[in-house]
Each structure stands twice: as C-alpha cells, then as structure tokens.
Amino acid sequence: MFSLIYFSVFLAAYFYIENRFGVYNQLSNVFLKYLQVGSKGFEDINQELEIIKSSTNYTYATLGILIVSAFLYPLNLGFFQIYRKIDLKEEVEMSDLFVGYNGLNFFRYTSYFVFWFLVCDMLKPTLVLPFLWIIITLFIAPLMFFQNKTIFEGISLSWKAIKAYFIEIIVCTIVAVLFKYVGFAVFLVGALFTFPFWNAMIYSLYKIIFTEKD
Incomplete structure (x- = not known):
C-alpha cells in the first residue's frame, strides 16, 4: 500500500509538472544527443544543460518535485x-x-x-x-x-x-x-x-x- 500510494501520487505530480514545464523532456533530448554525438559534442551539450538549468521552468519544476517529495515523506x-x-x-x-x-x-x-x-x-x-x-x-x-x-x-x-x-x-x-x-x-x-x-x-x-x- 505504501508503494502504491507513493508512486501513484509522485508519478501523477511528475507528469503534471512535465506537462506544465517540459523540462525533463528537454533534459532527455540533451542526453539522447550526447549518446549520438559522444564526447566530441560535450561542450555544446554542457551549454545546453546550463541554459535549461538556468531557466525559470527548471526552477519551478525542481521546486514542484521537492514539494511533492516533502509531502510524501511522512509516509x-x-x-x-x-x-x-x-x-x-x-x-x-x-x-x-x-x-x-x-x-x-x-x-x-x-x-x-x-x-x-x-x-x-x-x-x-x-x-x-x-x-x-x-x-x-x-x-x-x-x-x-x-x-x-x-x-x-x-x-x-x-x-x-x-x-x-x-x-x-x-x-x-x-x-x-x-x-x-x-x-x-x-x-x-x-x-x-x-x-x-x-x-x-x-x-x-x-x-x-x-x-x-x-
């Protein structure tokens, strides 16, 4: 029951946050790009990551996940x-x-x-x-x-x-x-x-x- 409640709430919140801000999709795209390009494109990929992490959407998404995790912790x-x-x-x-x-x-x-x-x-x-x-x-x-x-x-x-x-x-x-x-x-x-x-x-x-x- 703990796992069902925890994962249900967390995943519901995660998909809402992703749908709202789209940050994790951006990070996934950067990761896939790295797999394709390899270490040669490390600098460009690192710059893309910095741009994503400095965005307002990233801040809101991170804060959202923190709030959900804190809410679930007392379980x-x-x-x-x-x-x-x-x-x-x-x-x-x-x-x-x-x-x-x-x-x-x-x-x-x-x-x-x-x-x-x-x-x-x-x-x-x-x-x-x-x-x-x-x-x-x-x-x-x-x-x-x-x-x-x-x-x-x-x-x-x-x-x-x-x-x-x-x-x-x-x-x-x-x-x-x-x-x-x-x-x-x-x-x-x-x-x-x-x-x-x-x-x-x-x-x-x-x-x-x-x-x-x-």
Missing part, C-alpha cells in the same frame, strides 16, 4: 509505527501508515525533509559528501518519532552511533540500497515490495543501537 514514518506494533504484538491498522500526517507531525517531518534535501543538494558537487550526509542522518527520523528529538540532537546521536557501529551501518546501508532498488529490475513490479526495505533496515539498526528511556 515513511508510518513504517516505524507499524514495525513497533509488530514488535509489541499489537494489531496493525491501515491508519498506522499515515501517523506521520497527524497534527504537527506533518510539519515536523516535511520541514526535516526539506532541510535534509537542501543540504544534500549543496553537497552534491563533491560526490562523496552526499553519501556521508545520508549516513549521518540515518537515524534522525526514528529519533524524532520515538524520542521526540530535534534535528540537531538527532545528528549528534547518529554521529555517536556511526563511530561505535561504523562497519555494521555501512554494510547494512549498502545492502538496503541494493535491495531497495533491485525491484525495479524485476519488471518494475518488484519495486512495490522492495522499495520500503530501506525503512526496515533503519528501524532494525535503531532498535539495536539506541535505548529509549521511559
């Missing part, structure tokens, strides 16, 4: 609620998936996602630092959800966990990323089942590493 928190109920042998309900949208939760988690995305986007040119940022922020969401920590408290606690369990966290992260996206290789349908695996990995590590105080 992930529903998994933590569901996993905790399974551990406690409590009955899982459909409404548990939407717990991230209850009251102020929606604004807390969407704000966190926007903050996370903007930092990751700024670090993107370095190639390595975005991966480090993902690792550092791995436990912020469950810490906010289960222990009501702030973003910066979460970063501090996550950093301590990384220093103590570095190898385990890196290995689990790599496996989770591979498993999360392997579903796309199985006629795309497999992604409906493997896409949420990332949340299961985070919860499992969180449960082992952190102790919650009553």
